[in-house]
Amino acid sequence: MNPDDGIAIDARDLRRSFGRTRALDGLSLKLRLGHVTAVLGPNGAGKTTFVDLVLGRRASDGGQLTVLGHRPGSAAARLCTGAMLQSAALAAELTVEEHIALHAGYYTNAMPVAEAIEQAGLEALAGRRYGRLSGGEQRRVQFALAICGRPRLLVLDEPTVALDPDSRRAFWTVVRERATRGTAVLLTTHQLEEAEALADRIVLLANGRLLADGTPGEIRARMDARRIRCVTALAPAALAGLPGVTAVESSGRHALIRSHAAETTLRALLARDATVAELEVSGASLEDAVLDLIRSEAA
Amino acid sequence: MSTLALTSPQAARRSLLTLLANETRAELTKALRSPAFVLPTLALPLAFYSLFGIVLAPPGGGNAGYLLATFGVFAGLGPALFGFGAAIADERARGVLALKQVSPLPVGVFLGAKLATALVFTGTVLVGLYALAALWGGVALPRPAWLLLAVIQLLGVVPFCLLGLCIGLGLASSAAMGVTNLVFMVLAVLGGLWIPIMLFPGWMQAIGSVLPTYHVAALALQATGRTAGTDPWLHVAVLGASAAIFAAIAWRAWRAMPR
Numbered sequence: 001m002n003p004d005d006g007i008a009i010d011a012r013d014l015r016r017s018f019g020r021t022r023a024l025d026g027l028s029l030k031l032r033l034g035h036v037t038a039v040l041g042p043n044g045a046g047k048t049t050f051v052d053l054v055l056g057r058r059a060s061d062g063g064q065l066t067v068l069g070h071r072p073g074s075a076a077a078r079l080c081t082g083a084m085l086q087s088a089a090l091a092a093e094l095t096v097e098e099h100i101a102l103h104a105g106y107y108t109n110a111m112p113v114a115e116a117i118e119q120a121g122l123e124a125l126a127g128r129r130y131g132r133l134s135g136g137e138q139r140r141v142q143f144a145l146a147i148c149g150r151p152r153l154l155v156l157d158e159p160t161v162a163l164d165p166d167s168r169r170a171f172w173t174v175v176r177e178r179a180t181r182g183t184a185v186l187l188t189t190h191q192l193e194e195a196e197a198l199a200d201r202i203v204l205l206a207n208g209r210l211l212a213d214g215t216p217g218e219i220r221a222r223m224d225a226r227r228i229r230c231v232t233a234l235a236p237a238a239l240a241g242l243p244g245v246t247a248v249e250s251s252g253r254h255a256l257i258r259s260h261a262a263e264t265t266l267r268a269l270l271a272r273d274a275t276v277a278e279l280e281v282s283g284a285s286l287e288d289a290v291l292d293l294i295r296s297e298a299a
Numbered sequence: 300m301s302t303l304a305l306t307s308p309q310a311a312r313r314s315l316l317t318l319l320a321n322e323t324r325a326e327l328t329k330a331l332r333s334p335a336f337v338l339p340t341l342a343l344p345l346a347f348y349s350l351f352g353i354v355l356a357p358p359g360g361g362n363a364g365y366l367l368a369t370f371g372v373f374a375g376l377g378p379a380l381f382g383f384g385a386a387i388a389d390e391r392a393r394g395v396l397a398l399k400q401v402s403p404l405p406v407g408v409f410l411g412a413k414l415a416t417a418l419v420f421t422g423t424v425l426v427g428l429y430a431l432a433a434l435w436g437g438v439a440l441p442r443p444a445w446l447l448l449a450v451i452q453l454l455g456v457v458p459f460c461l462l463g464l465c466i467g468l469g470l471a472s473s474a475a476m477g478v479t480n481l482v483f484m485v486l487a488v489l490g491g492l493w494i495p496i497m498l499f500p501g502w503m504q505a506i507g508s509v510l511p512t513y514h515v516a517a518l519a520l521q522a523t524g525r526t527a528g529t530d531p532w533l534h535v536a537v538l539g540a541s542a543a544i545f546a547a548i549a550w551r552a553w554r555a556m557p558r
């Protein structure tokens with residue numbers, strides 16, 4: 001495959017099982033250069049397995065996968081890939097600068113060490129030993145290692161977990177900039193906010209399959225659901241007939257109503273039942289939205 | 300593609316050498332900045348040799364010469380076993396190995412740097428050991444014998460490194476440190492590096508004679524003019540075979556590892 005056709009990752013019908021668990025169950029996905037793609041999904045959705053396959057850390061059971069036209073994990077693929085793994089405790093004895101210089105030396109097209117230090121916001125810490133950095137600072141060093149080789153594919157596996165809000169925003173800016181320069185970014189995250197701030201495209205996985213795929217706006221429209229919890233005299237069938245309601249469940253005395261237009265639903269609910277009590281409205285979590293999507297798939 | 304700018308084989312070779320040099324320098328820097336690890340590794344063989352080979356040795360008993368051969372093997376055992384066994388298990392647990400594996404660093408360079416580091420430490424101790432032996436131990440050897448001894452004691456670390464690699468790749472890091480220590484003691488004592496193996500009861504000699512340390516030590520003793528052991532090629536063959544077995548086990552562990 002020609003790596004210059006704008007496709008960074010080409011996955012077709014990718015399958016991988018662990019024992020009886022199908023971590024990836026026929027996933028097909030193309031990631032484009034210059035785009036940030038966020039892969040979301042609940043635990044066990046197949047995000048980490050997909051990342052491991054892309055990086056060549058595991059082999060697939062079936063299907064095809066190429067990384068910039070190369071076999072995943074091959075020398076050629078690794079030469080144009082930068083990665084920030086979920087956990088990597090680098091050697092405590094080396095300084096920030098030594099770590100970055102060493103890693104940059106692995107690549108043939110690396111940026112100057114000073115540039116990587118600046119991009120990761122580590123200027124003041126360049127001479128400090130890794131073991132004396134805070135968790136967030138260590139994460140930034142790992143980010144510098146990921147970008148120092150000017151990779152065409154940047155894999156970020158839950159990159160901002162240990163970062164404070166300021167560092168997180170600075171980090172987003174740099175990642176966006178790399179994408180503008182033509183790098184394909186594969187980002188896994190649990191945070192919807194991060195995906196919205198960074199991604200051109202959100203891919204939702206569940207049970208190893210592609211569940212939804214679209215721009216953050218498109219996904220948000222599908223996820224913008226709210227949960228109403230209350231004690232009401234109305235029957236479930238009547239609740240389901242209220243405007244905006246997508247699902248009704250009961251939990252003990254309480255009714256659980258999911259709505260994509262909570263205000264309208266509430267107005268109608270209160271108008272029809274004067275006895276409504278213990279009313280709670282909460283935003284549906286990503287987990288909820290994913291569950292909703294799974295349910296709508298199954299139906 | 301510009302990212303694969305390995306234009307000539309010479310350039311590729313040179314860049315591999317540069318990678319090896321950089322990686323080795325980083326390994327040495329790490330080690331030198333953790334003196335709690337380095338000092339015992341370097342000082343222990345020298346201290347023991349001074350004690351048993353020189354200070355406590357009966358004059359004219361030949362202890363200095365005998366123990367020069369065996370402690371030179373002991374000098375390489377620590378850096379090899381700990382640098383490959385405990386250290387790699389630890390890097391694996393901390394996710395550093397995974398990061399190196401997905402980076403463009405060739406695995407051969409990663410392992411080569413560890414070997415080079417073990418050789419640098421072994422070489423450093425050997426220089427001190429040879430100086431002690433020649434200056435205070437009264438050991439006099441022809442120059443080619445010194446050279447042959449050094450070659451044997453340096454190349455002898457290779458099977459120990461491979462054994463360490465089996466431990467480092469095969470065991471959890473919590474277990475690896477203890478197992479490395481145990482293997483270190485067994486190989487040193489039963490291999491006859493501290494006390495000559497012929498002073499042991501028969502059953503201990505039987506165990507000792509299958510250990511790689513015994514065979515490296517036998518070659519080293521022969522290099523210093525002693526007729527220990529038997530045909531040198533037998534020792535070389537045993538060492539080659541054990542290195543091959545350790546390499547095969549390490550390869551299996553590498554393949555089985557979720558990288």
